[in-house]
Amino acid sequence: MLAAVLATTALIGASVMLGAGTASAEGSNDVTGAQTLQQPPTSLLGVASPFAVLAGAAVTIPGANIVGDVGAGAATTIADSTIIGAQYDGSDTTATDAALGDLSTAYDYFKSLKAIELDSEDLGGTTLLQGVHHSTAALAATGTVTFDADNNPDAIFVIQSDAALNTTASTTMVLKNGAKSSNIFWVTTGAATLGASSTFDGTIISNAAVTIGASSTLNGRALSVTAAVTLGATCTITEGIDSPLDDTQVALDESYYGVTGSSSDEG
Numbered sequence: 001m002l003a004a005v006l007a008t009t010a011l012i013g014a015s016v017m018l019g020a021g022t023a024s025a026e027g028s029n030d031v032t033g034a035q036t037l038q039q040p041p042t043s044l045l046g047v048a049s050p051f052a053v054l055a056g057a058a059v060t061i062p063g064a065n066i067v068g069d070v071g072a073g074a075a076t077t078i079a080d081s082t083i084i085g086a087q088y089d090g091s092d093t094t095a096t097d098a099a100l101g102d103l104s105t106a107y108d109y110f111k112s113l114k115a116i117e118l119d120s121e122d123l124g125g126t127t128l129l130q131g132v133h134h135s136t137a138a139l140a141a142t143g144t145v146t147f148d149a150d151n152n153p154d155a156i157f158v159i160q161s162d163a164a165l166n167t168t169a170s171t172t173m174v175l176k177n178g179a180k181s182s183n184i185f186w187v188t189t190g191a192a193t194l195g196a197s198s199t200f201d202g203t204i205i206s207n208a209a210v211t212i213g214a215s216s217t218l219n220g221r222a223l224s225v226t227a228a229v230t231l232g233a234t235c236t237i238t239e240g241i242d243s244p245l246d247d248t249q250v251a252l253d254e255s256y257y258g259v260t261g262s263s264s265d266e267g
Helices: 002-015 042-048 093-112
Strands: 051-055 059-061 064-067 069-072 076-078 082-084 127-129 131-135 139-141 144-148 157-161 165-167 172-176 184-188 192-194 199-206 210-212 217-224 229-231 235-238
Touching: 042 093, 051 059, 051 064, 051 093, 051 229, 051 235, 059 069, 069 076, 069 093, 093 157, 093 184, 093 199, 165 199, 172 199, 192 199, 210 217, 217 229
Parallel strands: 051 069, 051 217, 059 076, 059 229, 064 082, 064 235, 127 144, 131 157, 139 165, 144 172, 157 184, 165 192, 184 199, 192 210, 199 217, 210 229, 217 235
Antiparallel strands: none
């Protein structure tokens, strides 16, 4: 079901620019003239949506507070943790295979969205507006990253990296003018690593390993399509903390993205 829905929207994404501008002198990534997403909710993750932690390989949680399901394609090592949600390991093939299949489809979809290049590979000190942001190189975040929804509660932020994502210790994020962590998606080809004591917003969808540093707070999800997810001690992860929509599948069409006319009409 998820693959069929996203196959329809892929035609739309191929014909319009979904993007964000480059960093301005004031440190803001403007979206002037760019097509912006209109409410592609967490349901784009399909049956992977309820997972706070999901890995194609092993999951290691030495001590954490997690709201959401935990699943792994291989073994799970969990100790001294509070998990409000279901737990699945590699032996639960029906649940994990379905979730990982939908996660893979969602990863391909988010990576396919057209975007405008980021000016800087370090997002620290910048303000991101709604839209799709892209870097061919590894992304870093040092200090504070601000997301500004411009008073649009449905503003969507997609940050694509063709390489890795790394934050320094104690990195923080500010959600401004109605921005929501449930509408932020970090999509990386390489590993995603959060430094210790970071406060991070959004769903991480990586095609490599995901590592969350000790004492960090993730308002979102840590999802790896193919590799392991490892949490440091005393982490907190809360899936869907401010999600405005439920996890049911939605029908996507041109009006959903604010696009007039179909891709076939545009040649």
